[in-house]
Amino acid sequence: MDCLSWETIGRVFIGFMVILSSSYSYAYTDPRDVFAVNSLYASLGYPSLPGWVPNGGDPCSESWQGIECVNANITGLILNGANLGGVLGDNLGFFSSIMIINLSNNRIGGSIPSSLPLTTRNLFLSANQFVGNIPSSLSSLGQLTDVSLNNNLLTGEIPDAFQTLPSLINMDLSDNNLSGQLPPSMGSLTAMASLHMQNNQLTGVLNVLQDLPALIDLNIENNLFSGPIPERLLTIPNFKKDGNPFNTTVMDLPPPPAASASDLPPPPAPSGAPASRKAPPAPIVSAKGPSSPARSGSQEAKGFWTTKKVVLVGVAVLFVTIALGLAVFMLCCNKKRHKSDGISKMPGGYYKGIKEKPVIRENSVEQKNVTDTVNKEAAEHSKNEHRINIRTVGMSKQKDDVETDSERMGMISRNKEEHEMDILGMEKVSVKPNVLTEATCVPPVAKALNLPPSVRSFTIASLQQYTNSFSQENFIGQGMLGSVYRAELPDGKVLAVKKFNSQALIHYKDDQFFQLVSSVYKLRHANVVELVGYCAEHGQRLLISDYCSNGTLYDALHSDNENNKRLSWNARVRISLGAARALEYLHEVCQPPVVHRNFKSANILLDDEISVHVADCGLASLLSSDSASQLPEQLSAKGYNAPEFEWGTYTYQSDVFSFGVVMLELLTGRKAYDRLQPRGEQFLVRWAIPQLHDFDALSKMVDPSLTGAYPAKSLSRYADIISLCVQAEPEFRPPMSEIVQNLVHLIQRESLTKKSYED
Numbered sequence: 001m002d003c004l005s006w007e008t009i010g011r012v013f014i015g016f017m018v019i020l021s022s023s024y025s026y027a028y029t030d031p032r033d034v035f036a037v038n039s040l041y042a043s044l045g046y047p048s049l050p051g052w053v054p055n056g057g058d059p060c061s062e063s064w065q066g067i068e069c070v071n072a073n074i075t076g077l078i079l080n081g082a083n084l085g086g087v088l089g090d091n092l093g094f095f096s097s098i099m100i101i102n103l104s105n106n107r108i109g110g111s112i113p114s115s116l117p118l119t120t121r122n123l124f125l126s127a128n129q130f131v132g133n134i135p136s137s138l139s140s141l142g143q144l145t146d147v148s149l150n151n152n153l154l155t156g157e158i159p160d161a162f163q164t165l166p167s168l169i170n171m172d173l174s175d176n177n178l179s180g181q182l183p184p185s186m187g188s189l190t191a192m193a194s195l196h197m198q199n200n201q202l203t204g205v206l207n208v209l210q211d212l213p214a215l216i217d218l219n220i221e222n223n224l225f226s227g228p229i230p231e232r233l234l235t236i237p238n239f240k241k242d243g244n245p246f247n248t249t250v251m252d253l254p255p256p257p258a259a260s261a262s263d264l265p266p267p268p269a270p271s272g273a274p275a276s277r278k279a280p281p282a283p284i285v286s287a288k289g290p291s292s293p294a295r296s297g298s299q300e301a302k303g304f305w306t307t308k309k310v311v312l313v314g315v316a317v318l319f320v321t322i323a324l325g326l327a328v329f330m331l332c333c334n335k336k337r338h339k340s341d342g343i344s345k346m347p348g349g350y351y352k353g354i355k356e357k358p359v360i361r362e363n364s365v366e367q368k369n370v371t372d373t374v375n376k377e378a379a380e381h382s383k384n385e386h387r388i389n390i391r392t393v394g395m396s397k398q399k400d401d402v403e404t405d406s407e408r409m410g411m412i413s414r415n416k417e418e419h420e421m422d423i424l425g426m427e428k429v430s431v432k433p434n435v436l437t438e439a440t441c442v443p444p445v446a447k448a449l450n451l452p453p454s455v456r457s458f459t460i461a462s463l464q465q466y467t468n469s470f471s472q473e474n475f476i477g478q479g480m481l482g483s484v485y486r487a488e489l490p491d492g493k494v495l496a497v498k499k500f501n502s503q504a505l506i507h508y509k510d511d512q513f514f515q516l517v518s519s520v521y522k523l524r525h526a527n528v529v530e531l532v533g534y535c536a537e538h539g540q541r542l543l544i545s546d547y548c549s550n551g552t553l554y555d556a557l558h559s560d561n562e563n564n565k566r567l568s569w570n571a572r573v574r575i576s577l578g579a580a581r582a583l584e585y586l587h588e589v590c591q592p593p594v595v596h597r598n599f600k601s602a603n604i605l606l607d608d609e610i611s612v613h614v615a616d617c618g619l620a621s622l623l624s625s626d627s628a629s630q631l632p633e634q635l636s637a638k639g640y641n642a643p644e645f646e647w648g649t650y651t652y653q654s655d656v657f658s659f660g661v662v663m664l665e666l667l668t669g670r671k672a673y674d675r676l677q678p679r680g681e682q683f684l685v686r687w688a689i690p691q692l693h694d695f696d697a698l699s700k701m702v703d704p705s706l707t708g709a710y711p712a713k714s715l716s717r718y719a720d721i722i723s724l725c726v727q728a729e730p731e732f733r734p735p736m737s738e739i740v741q742n743l744v745h746l747i748q749r750e751s752l753t754k755k756s757y758e759d
């Protein structure tokens with residue numbers, strides 16, 4: 001038995017003795033927790049914390065500052081920004097039930113202990129003075145969803161500890177001195193949505209990240225990663241990669257038409273400079289060598305200048321691209337005005353060649369990232385602390401310095417692009433709107449960002465005309481992100497225009513907005529609302545979609561008009577199937593998969609034939625807690641959220657839960673949350689679940705407006721599907737493809753053709 005084991009046994013023994021002795025004190029708080037918190041207090045050097053005592057005590061009944069309890073167990077330790085020093089000590093592992101540890105923004109030093117509580121879900125240790133390695137014992141925290149270790153002094157390699165962390169959604173390791181390659185087990189982080197590793201010394205390639213299905217926010221800036229960049233990573237909506245010596249790109253621009261590297265003077269090479277899009281041919285190119293970007297020969301000096309040339313050529317390519325794009329755009333607009341067919345052809349190979357995104361500019365402002373989003377409506381005791389913690393990301397001086405450099409680079413191109421947008425915007429205002437219905441003339445910035453050629457760019461002027469100046473008569477509804485208007489084009493086509501409110505996209509720069517447009521535009525399915533185009537002009541952002549003439553399922557079920565009566569049992573089952581197919585497409589067909597995050601009856605639109613079109617697909621990243629707060633109930637997702645949402649977790653299975661709630665709405669005709677109902681019945685799912693398996697109770701739950709016109713077997717099978725979807729444990733909920741199959745079988749098996757159940 002090695003000495004580590006003896007040490008462990010010793011600690012367990014001491015803990016056991018302490019637990020035994022404290023069990024005689026009749027304290028309410030679990031003795032293991034008292035022991036752990038006493039030990040921590042000693043390790044931190046007995047700082048002044050209201051309520052805390054050095055020995056014993058009863059943290060749960062005495063309300064120690066920063067201690068959260070459920071009954072007799074400590075579930076949270078929230079002491080961020082409390083000016084704590086000292087170290088964490090070795091007894092954190094004695095906490096029996098703790099879920100949230102938030103000690104960010106302190107001065108705690110020493111190493112991160114290897115003994116961490118196995119029940120931890122949120123571990124926030126950012127902005128401290130931790131040294132040494134990230135402990136590999138992280139692997140034992142099987143319930144971990146969020147971890148932030150950024151802004152510390154951590155060194156060594158990231159441990160290969162992620163195989164056993166399937167629930168990990170957000171991880172921030174930025175602003176440390178981590179080195180080495182990414183460990184293979186990172187490839188198992190299937191729930192990972194946001195990963196920040198910027199400002200470290202990490203090396204190697206990014207291949208382990210390429211198959212993470214949920215990843216929508218990746219920052220690896222200012223490391224030593226080398227190329228090629230896996231193609232899949234380039235589709236991540238928020239991918240920041242500047243300041244790495246990527247020596248190869250997967251997708252290249254056509255060779256620059258002018259200016260060879262040797263003709264140009266060596267440019268300054270700021271740290272964090274944007275990654276070059278294509279290196280000019282070098283005499284000897286190492287295809288794989290991670291630390292030899294475009295290096296020729298063995299002469300260091302020559303390699304140095306060559307690197308500078310690569311950067312310079314990259315910048316030159318960017319400007320040439322913008323200039324060419326501008327020229328093409330002008331040509332395009334000119335043709336549009338003068339040719340009767342109104343459609344001008346883009347020079348064939350030019351845009352086709354641009355597959356890689358151009359330089360993504362640094363955004364030093366904290367983004368509306370998924371971490372904010374997934375923590376929406378998190379348990380009240382952790383909500384604010386969590387957000388505060390996330391807002392500390394990247395606040396170190398060092399990072400600011402780096403960003404200032406790259407920002408300077410970025411601002412040059414940004415100002416130029418904005419200027420162009422302004423000019424183009426002014427010019428486009430004068431274009432007659434009916435031309436826009438026939439032709440697409442995408443601004444160069446959007447084009448360079450690889451927007452599909454068929455996506456339409458609308459001007460504010462044209463949209464004003466189509467919506468009668470966004471008049472009240474054309475106003476359809478208000479959502480969390482903005483207002484929706486009906487727009488009628490000169491050819492009679494009707495579209496829906498979503499005008500984002502100023503806060504919804506406040507952190508989105510143009511390129512990020514275009515990236516969003518591009519990813520939403522690619523969602524094409526019979527049951528998904530199709531994006532037609534966008535407008536990004538004069539600081540306004542709008543999305544233009546197909547119009548669904550029959551309102552929302554929410555209105556059909558819950559408004560007082562006649563629609564409710566129109567929804568027969570058959571129609572309800574068909575609507576369920578259409579909505580299920582939409583989610584099946586998003587979850588299981590789209591690559592990368594798309595989580596809806598806001599699935600509810602108000603986002604299920606119906607057309608003339610009562611076919612389903614699910615709205616707001618691909619907009620999950622915009623749903624911040626800020627924009628979602630203080631909304632009337634019918635606008636928020638209250639009543640639809642899965643239990644895990646309380647802990648800041650949101651996955652595909654959470655969409656499945658929300659889908660089950662919508663099915664319940666269809667079955668009962670009740671709202672997902674209705675404060676006018678008696679207590680105990682306000683949350684539909686809580687009220688309904690216990691009754692789903694009792695046929696008598698089930699029959700009483702059915703929407704009275706159906707007046708009994710439903711087949712009993714169909715009802716009971718429908719209830720069985722609901723039961724599967726609304727299970728508390730996310731992993732027990734079936735995938736959407738299984739639900740689709742179940743609904744198809746239900747329709748096939750039951751005599752749905754019976755006249756009495758038809759609409």
Ligand SMILES: Nc1ncnc2c1ncn2[C@@H]1O[C@H](COP(=O)(O)OP(=O)(O)OP(=O)(O)O)[C@@H](O)[C@H]1O
Binds near residue numbers: 549
């Ligand atoms: N494509 C569309 N066709 C017809 N009506 C639409 C369309 N898109 C939205 N609407 C209407 O506009 C309203 C507002 O839509 P919006 O998506 O902004 O908010 P919401 O779905 O009600 O709430 P949330 O912001 O939570 O998604 C909807 O309730 C719906 O009535």
